[in-house]
Amino acid sequence: MLIRYCCESIQTHVMTTGMDKSIEELLLAKDRRRDLRMQRLERGCVTLSFNLNIPGLPKSNDSFHAFFKTCLVELKNYLLAHRIVTNKETIHCETDVAGDFFLAEIVDSDYTAIQIKQVCESFETNHPVGRLLDVDVVDEKGEPVSSGKAKTCFFCNNAPAIYCMRKQAHDYAAMRMKVELEISKYQEQRKRERICKQLVILATQSLLHEVALTPKPGLVDRFDEGSHTDMDFSTFLNSTAALSVSFQKIANFGYTFSGDDLKEALPKLRLIGLEMEADMFAETNGVNTHKGAIFLLGFSIFVSAHLLSEDSFTNEKFVSVIQNMNGDLVARELGKKLYLGKETHGEVCYRRFGKKGQGIRGEIQAGMPCVFQKALPVLHERFDSEEVLNDKILNKGLTHALLAIISENDDSNILYRKGEEVLEELKARAGVCMQKDEGENSDSEYEALIDFCNDKRISPGGSADLLAVSYFMYGVNRNLVKRK
Numbered sequence: 001m002l003i004r005y006c007c008e009s010i011q012t013h014v015m016t017t018g019m020d021k022s023i024e025e026l027l028l029a030k031d032r033r034r035d036l037r038m039q040r041l042e043r044g045c046v047t048l049s050f051n052l053n054i055p056g057l058p059k060s061n062d063s064f065h066a067f068f069k070t071c072l073v074e075l076k077n078y079l080l081a082h083r084i085v086t087n088k089e090t091i092h093c094e095t096d097v098a099g100d101f102f103l104a105e106i107v108d109s110d111y112t113a114i115q116i117k118q119v120c121e122s123f124e125t126n127h128p129v130g131r132l133l134d135v136d137v138v139d140e141k142g143e144p145v146s147s148g149k150a151k152t153c154f155f156c157n158n159a160p161a162i163y164c165m166r167k168q169a170h171d172y173a174a175m176r177m178k179v180e181l182e183i184s185k186y187q188e189q190r191k192r193e194r195i196c197k198q199l200v201i202l203a204t205q206s207l208l209h210e211v212a213l214t215p216k217p218g219l220v221d222r223f224d225e226g227s228h229t230d231m232d233f234s235t236f237l238n239s240t241a242a243l244s245v246s247f248q249k250i251a252n253f254g255y256t257f258s259g260d261d262l263k264e265a266l267p268k269l270r271l272i273g274l275e276m277e278a279d280m281f282a283e284t285n286g287v288n289t290h291k292g293a294i295f296l297l298g299f300s301i302f303v304s305a306h307l308l309s310e311d312s313f314t315n316e317k318f319v320s321v322i323q324n325m326n327g328d329l330v331a332r333e334l335g336k337k338l339y340l341g342k343e344t345h346g347e348v349c350y351r352r353f354g355k356k357g358q359g360i361r362g363e364i365q366a367g368m369p370c371v372f373q374k375a376l377p378v379l380h381e382r383f384d385s386e387e388v389l390n391d392k393i394l395n396k397g398l399t400h401a402l403l404a405i406i407s408e409n410d411d412s413n414i415l416y417r418k419g420e421e422v423l424e425e426l427k428a429r430a431g432v433c434m435q436k437d438e439g440e441n442s443d444s445e446y447e448a449l450i451d452f453c454n455d456k457r458i459s460p461g462g463s464a465d466l467l468a469v470s471y472f473m474y475g476v477n478r479n480l481v482k483r484k
């Protein structure tokens with residue numbers, strides 16, 4: 001219905017601006033749409049059409065077309081959720097001078113034409129920019145179905161839309177500007193949802209793939225608890241499930257953060273981190289499975305979301321933001337006592353070993369060199385050419401990346417518990433395994449490393465956390481940056 005009035009008002013508009021040819025094409029396109037509908041009516045079906053209410057010309061461009069496609073998917077899902085099915089064989093979808101257009105027959109519906117119209121109207125009403133959407137239903141006899149409710153004008157939000165169109169109550173340029181603004185706001189919101197969802201999926205996957213990597217030296221894997229006695233595979237699965245809930249919160253916070261200085265986000269980030277620790281301990285009966293991962297992944301999700309919101313994500317930018325946010329973290333948190341009472345392991349390590357004992361804080365202050373300089377190049381080399389990262393490919397690539405991290409990482413937990421000599425031997429052994437990764441003795445060298453960790457009761461948990469972050473950063477590059 002609205003198309004007709006829309007054409008009438010445009011006709012007047014273009015006649016005064018000397019665009020006779022355009023209006024002729026527009027009317028022809030409209031006639032063709034009517035013919036298409038008539039062809040479908042011959043089979044005695046209810047038909048449904050969908051188009052956008054775009055004031056003025058052109059009726060479609062890249063932005064309108066992308067918006068139309070988004071809304072069409074939403075409409076189809078909405079109909080399907082109400083068990084209203086369109087006949088795939090008879091679908092007609094095209095873009096011409098009259099804009100983007102979808103036409104289909106409804107099949108096997110328990111609904112009458114008026115009920116289908118009501119469902120379509122509820123779709124429009126519930127949609128954030130529903131007044132730009134026009135879903136028309138024509139019954140079996142070819143009569144347009146109307147619920148009798150008049151749509152309010154999109155522009156003035158006051159008079160009925162048809163009234164404003166007929167009266168040409170508003171300036172076309174101003175109306176188009178408002179339409180374009182509303183569409184871009186809606187698409188931006190969709191983009192935020194898509195990116196945040198993807199970041200949450202990646203973060204959760206990174207923890208799952210890290211723990212599932214088997215075998216691992218001294219760490220919990222699918223079949224072995226490594227050097228641990230208080231946790232196993234299921235403890236990590238439970239912990240991951242608990243943390244995944246908060247990943248969404250961090251992603252949204254990073255995406256929407258609008259302060260001048262990202263450091264202003266730190267108190268809230270720490271607060272979410274503390275909540276996550278409590279959730280983790282509740283699900284693991286008090287065992288620390290992911291404290292380091294919460295810290296590293298929390299930062300990584302926040303900064304990635306923020307840079308992706310600005311379309312400015314690069315690894316270099318990520319590193320510089322992480323460094324700016326944390327500043328002199330080591331001196332601030334390890335150089336002076338933050339907590340009353342006994343020194344923490346981190347404080348003891350820093351006092352005894354200096355730079356080498358900076359642990360996870362040193363790694364993040366330096367912009368995560370183990371991730372960006374050691375593990376990521378390995379993952380790019382192993383995974384970039386693979387379309388699907390199956391279990392076998394993941395296991396090989398992640399094992400190699402883990403070895404690259406262990407060979408470089410001054411893990412403060414190992415330093416604190418086992419001393420410098422054991423840490424250096426572990427690093428050297430991991431380095432040897434890496435060199436022989438594809439060679440003849442690679443398996444036996446790796447087994448020897450696992451035995452070494454088991455014998456000495458070493459758990460390179462800090463390296464496992466960095467592996468999870470490396471997988472996450474790889475995923476951001478692979479899924480959200482390259483395929484933008």
Ligand SMILES: [Zn+2]
Pocket residue numbers: 153154155156157158159164169170
């Ligand atoms: Zn109006």
